[in-house]
Amino acid sequence: xxxxxxxxxxxxxxxxxxxxxxxxxxxxxxxxxxxxxxxxxxxxxxxxxxxxxxxxxxxxxxxxxxxxxxxxxxxxxxxxxxxxxxxxxxxxxxxxxxxxxxxxxxxxxxxxxxxxxxxxxxxxxxxxxxxxxxxxxxxxxxxxxxxxxxxxxxxxxxxxxxxxxxxxxxxxxxxxxxxxxxxxxxxxxxxxxxxxxxxxxxxxxxxxxxxxxxxxxxxxxxxxxxxxxxxxxxxxxxx
Amino acid sequence: xxxxxxxxxxxxxxxxxxxxxxxxxxxxxxxxxxxxxxxxxxxxxxxxxxxxxxxxxxxxxxxxxxxxxxxxxxxxxxxxxxxxxxxxxxxxxxxxxxxxxxxxxxxxxxxxxxxxxxxxxxxxxxxxxxxxxxxxxxxxxxxxxxxxxxxxxxxxxxxxxxxxxxxxxxxxxxxxxxxxxxxxxxxxxxxxxxxxxxxxxxxxxxxxxxxx
Numbered sequence: 001x002x003x004x005x006x007x008x009x010x011x012x013x014x015x016x017x018x019x020x021x022x023x024x025x026x027x028x029x030x031x032x033x034x035x036x037x038x039x040x041x042x043x044x045x046x047x048x049x050x051x052x053x054x055x056x057x058x059x060x061x062x063x064x065x066x067x068x069x070x071x072x073x074x075x076x077x078x079x080x081x082x083x084x085x086x087x088x089x090x091x092x093x094x095x096x097x098x099x100x101x102x103x104x105x106x107x108x109x110x111x112x113x114x115x116x117x118x119x120x121x122x123x124x125x126x127x128x129x130x131x132x133x134x135x136x137x138x139x140x141x142x143x144x145x146x147x148x149x150x151x152x153x154x155x156x157x158x159x160x161x162x163x164x165x166x167x168x169x170x171x172x173x174x175x176x177x178x179x180x181x182x183x184x185x186x187x188x189x190x191x192x193x194x195x196x197x198x199x200x201x202x203x204x205x206x207x208x209x210x211x212x213x214x215x216x217x218x219x220x221x222x223x224x225x226x227x228x229x230x231x232x233x234x235x236x237x238x239x
Numbered sequence: 240x241x242x243x244x245x246x247x248x249x250x251x252x253x254x255x256x257x258x259x260x261x262x263x264x265x266x267x268x269x270x271x272x273x274x275x276x277x278x279x280x281x282x283x284x285x286x287x288x289x290x291x292x293x294x295x296x297x298x299x300x301x302x303x304x305x306x307x308x309x310x311x312x313x314x315x316x317x318x319x320x321x322x323x324x325x326x327x328x329x330x331x332x333x334x335x336x337x338x339x340x341x342x343x344x345x346x347x348x349x350x351x352x353x354x355x356x357x358x359x360x361x362x363x364x365x366x367x368x369x370x371x372x373x374x375x376x377x378x379x380x381x382x383x384x385x386x387x388x389x390x391x392x393x394x395x396x397x398x399x400x401x402x403x404x405x406x407x408x409x410x411x412x413x414x415x416x417x418x419x420x421x422x423x424x425x426x427x428x429x430x431x432x433x434x435x436x437x438x439x440x441x442x443x444x445x446x447x448x449x450x451x
Contacts, residue, residue: 078440081247081291083312083335084368090440119335120315148369152335156314178330206393206409210337210372214313217334 002147006033008226011154015220017161023053030154031055034147037111038132041158044076045125051162054130060108067104072097079118079128085152087144088114089137113140115148117155121163129155150222157220177236181215184208185231188224189239240298241360241431243438246291258304259296260284262346270347271378272403287341290316295360297353299346306345306353310364310373313337319374319407326396326407332374338364340375340410345384355388355424361410362417363435373410382406389419 010029017023023041031039040054050070052061063069070076078091093102106112111134119127131151133140177185180201187197198208212224219234221227231237242255249256260282267273267283277283290311297305311317313332317339320331340361345354364370375392377385385391392408399405421428 082245083315084293084364084439086439090436092440120312149336149371152369156335176330178328178332180328181330204393206411207395210332210374210409213334213337213371214332217314217336 002033002035002150004223004226007150007154007222011157011220011222011226014157014161020051020053020162020165023158023162026158027053028055034131034143034151036131036133036143037109038130040130040132041127041155041162042076042130043125043127043159043162044070044080056132057109060105060110063104063108069101072101074098074101075114075116075128075130079116080126082118083120085115085117085144085148087140088116111135113137115140115144115151117152119155119159121159125163127155127159127162129158153217153222156217160220175218175234177215177218177231178211181211181218182237184211185215185228186237186239188212189228189232189237241356241434241438242294242296242298243360243364243435244294244296246288246294249294252298252302254302255296255298255304257282258346259294259307259344262304262307263342263344265347266344267342271380273378273405274403287311287316287318293364295357295364297349297356304346305349306343306357308343308357308361309341310338311341313339313374317374318376323376323396323398323405323407326398327374334371336369336371338370338373340373341377343375343377343381351387352424352426354384355390355420356426358385358388358390358410358420359417359424359426359431360435361390362420363431367435367439375408375410377406377408379404379406388423390416 010026010033013029014026017026027039027041038055040052040056043051074091074093075088079086093099111132113133113135114130116128116130119129121127133143183201184197187200192200194205194208198205201208216224216227219227219230221230232239244252264277264281264283267275268277275283275285287309293310294307296307299305312335313320314335318341319327319339324331361373377392379397382391390410392410394406394408397404397406421431
């Protein structure tokens with residue numbers, strides 16, 4: 001289990017990022033906190049333009065671009081137009097070009113295990129966030145079991161920030177908490193337990209969990225404590 | 240068997256896809272009388288079908304559709320936020336860990352186990368993809384069927400009255416619910432996993448262990 005306070009600090013850095021260079025620092029910090037070999041954020045737009053920031057070697061990043069590997073990379077091919085996270089072993093590596101690509105990647109320090117999260121942004125924007133590591137299959141399955149959801153959230157937070165840097169972007173209203181999310185976060189901030197909050201709002205605990213989950217995502221947090229702190233910090237709730 | 244297909248893969252199974260959309264016309268337009276569009280091919284489609292959703296489809300031995308449902312993550316365009324936000328108290332529900340499930344459909348002649356099999360598929364998605372909640376849009380009269388197969392949604396709110404009543408609710412898949420649904424469907428967890436792996440590629444660990 002990663003240290004959630006450390007991770008929250010990184011998300012705070014991400015929150016304050018004002019330029020793409022800041023994303024590089026964040027992606028290194030993410031790699032370290034999850035104790036994996038590499039973390040990579042890779043943006044591909046509808047026109048095929050790409051932007052990446054990751055901990056892979058510069059040599060591999062250059063080679064990926066110069067060989068135009070985006071066209072054969074099974075991770076891109078297998079995740080494009082999808083929205084479910086993918087263990088690399090589920091992808092199709094059977095073609096000759098895919099096997100040669102893998103061999104080249106391994107020679108440039110890319111680990112044998114990968115977990116990639118596709119993200120569908122607005123207007124055909126597409127991005128991938130990948131955790132990469134060298135270990136056996138059981139260890140990697142365990143990593144996904146423990147950290148999968150956190151990585152999914154981190155992936156989306158990275159993309160949300162990257163989208164902010166787009167000159168043509170439309171203002172993001174996704175941050176706005178719904179009335180019930182405001183109620184839930186306010187009562188949690190006041191120290192109510194979940195069952196007390198649910199009772200106060202006349203909803204079930206299951207329903208409450210959905211509102212908390214949604215509020216947490218809008219606030220860019222990984223757990224409820226951090227979400228409450230952000231909601232107060234952003235002035236979205238008053239306690 | 241269960242198939243998990245994104246919209247852009249449906250052309251690989253033309254018979255299955257066509258019968259799914261015509262069964263949807265039969266269920267939603269003819270039987271439930273929802274105000275939906277049916278095209279000249281007798282297929283019911285809406286604009287969410289154009290967003291490359293993920294379908295879970297029960298395929299009958301003859302290759303036809305027996306039942307299906309449709310998933311989209313709430314981080315993009317979804318019905319609960321665009322059509323029914325008032326049922327969730329206003330505002331929107333947004334998270335990559337909350338997916339929307341819509342167009343739960345059963346072919347007129349589908350065996351009772353098909354509904355349970357679909358729920359089992361929903362459970363696989365939750366387990367394998369880290370999804371925590373499904374927010375669903377469904378006909379209130381379906382609640383009886385859901386209860387029968389041991390997977391009742393929690394109704395958050397309903398719109399309209401009588402035949403046109405449409406509800407929004409939540410599904411959860413606890414281990415216990417999974418086991419109950421699997422029993423109703425008469426499908427072993429191993430078989431369910433096999434179908435999942437057939438759609439999404441080789442299993443990460445089992446494959447390796449089989450070789451060991």
